[in-house]
Amino acid sequence: AKHTEHHEGRLYDIPLEEVKAVFPHGLPCRFQQQIQTFNEARVMVRKPALELLAYLKGSNFAHPAVRYVIYGERGTGKTMTLCHVVHYCSRQGWLVLHIPDAHLWVKNCKELLQSSYNKTRLDQPLQASVWLKNFKTSNERLLQEIKTQKKYMWGKRESTEEGRPLGEVVEQGLARVRSASDAVGVVLREIKQQSHRGSFRLLVAVDGVNALWGRTTLRKEDKSPVSPEELTLVHHLRKMVMNDWSGGAIVTTLSQTGSLFKPSSAYTPQELLGKEGFDALDPFVPIPVPNYSAREFESCYGYYLERKWLQHEKAHTEDGKAELQFLSGSNPRQLDRLAGPL
């Protein structure tokens, strides 16, 4: 994929092997279905993404990491923008820390363990191990290069010495599921410290960042609700998202679809993040993602036609196009759902 600007509204291809390597867990599920149907992954280049890429290219890595928050109504393409940026960065050789959906960590968790490292916190072995596995597939090369700087003890017998590649820490976390969350914490800490020195760039991409500051649906065994700080994963992630390191960038998305206890019409950062989150993320660059513009709509429509996705005869006419535009309100998600049965 050529990362060209001024190509707003066009679609570009990502070869399938790269998709598997870079996004083991990142893409929205409807998009994955589309990839399977069409046998290729095509992402549309849109203005917010171009903006972000421009900022990233121009940012000075000696300064503390700049935070970008992508926000917009439901179904306008925030996650896709994030994936675009992630792909770009992985092409450039950055270390990508991609968390597909932080909401998955604060709800529907089957197992909660008390953390061995810190007694007050709760672990989530399942999600941590899943994430570590995906992290490994996406960043294999770089993990071999980065070395640990401290000695870590996992329980009584195993330990990791200094100077071992981070890949080993990840393996350790995968092998011993009970300490997976601690492994995650270790990885994050190391990466943060080392990105200072500038040997590699770090991109932290978090989807659904408002989960980190909202409430959770999980409960402890005595039925008292769990607040996010008590979860190790959330705690570590918050530290990552803080502004106190340099040599990279943080790109986050707000997501209403997975968020808990928030009205469905809320989409601004203030409403979705809550007061705490807003203060924590405070100096950030907001990037709104609107619905499709006329050009983008046309190109999307043209793509569906080309791949013979729209089978209805009337869909091929001008009128059909106008109808689709009206009914979907130029919302990408609505358009996708409308075009499905056609």
Add this chain to the structure above:
Amino acid sequence: TLRLVCTTTAVQRKNVGASGPEKYTEAFIKKQIEEFNLGKRHLANMMGEDPETFTQEDIDRAIAYLFPSGLFDKQARPMMKHPTEVFPEQRKIQWGEDGRPFHFLFYTGKQSYYSLMHETYEKLLNVQKHQDQLIAQDLPLQKEKRNLAGSRWLTKIELEEMLLEKLSDDEYSRFIQLLQKLAALPCADIEETYIQKFSKEVPVQLQKVVIEPLQYDERGVAFSTGEGKRKTASATAVVYDNGTGKITVNGIDILHYFPVLQDREQLLFPFQFLGRIGKHDMVCTVSGGGRSAQAGAIRLASAKALRSFVTEKEVEFMRQAGLLTVDPRVKERKKPGQEGPRRKFTWKKR
């Protein structure tokens, strides 16, 4: 022969005039008329109006005011009408004191019907004679076509009412055929008055609805308003010209106000029908009803507003497509003894 599928109330109330001889004597009816007039004067006094110039409309209004009723059927409400309208016409006794009938066709059973047939046939023969005379004098036969399209013959029920006798379908069709034969003859203009007694004007279908002209607001953009109702929901729509096809409902975009596709399709329909999907903007306000009712109300309102932008022919198309008619369906009343408007209680054998 054509059979009427849905019978009107005229048939349901049995033609009392045609069944047996008088149920109400003449003296009785006279007394009723006197009472009615007296009552009318009393009513006028009560309402404080002039008894001399108190018309039937005033009576109706007064009764509706004094006895308000919420019943749907207008004929079930209290009413005060002249006895001739209340008591149906009757045949008087057809025979004299000596038992001899007045009419010569009395013993046919349907004297008025057969006498009518005889009269019509007489007229037919007249016309034919006149025609022969004109042919003999070599004068041109004038033919002014009667406007058959704008008129219709009396229906069977109306004919029954006129004759005060029951008819059968066969007899009715024979009479109509005779009339048509008469009317088809070239010199039928002589008997025009006679034929007109048995024909009615078809009412004009399009009550001429006034199409409001376009109004122009400050920026010079043309706009027009329309109102619509559907099942407790009422909506007003303002359609602007030169737009991009955006629609706002109560200040909210339609994607957010109507998340269901079906409602949005309802809104789309008037524009799609006229082929003007991306050309107009619309701002509407709606209240009452539910999701689907509000969508229907806005659709009606937008169709009415679009009439001003569109030619008359297209207005006619819209009317035939049903875009301009108010949907009369409302929630049906629950009846006692049943669980809902139609559903009965569970039937138990014992």
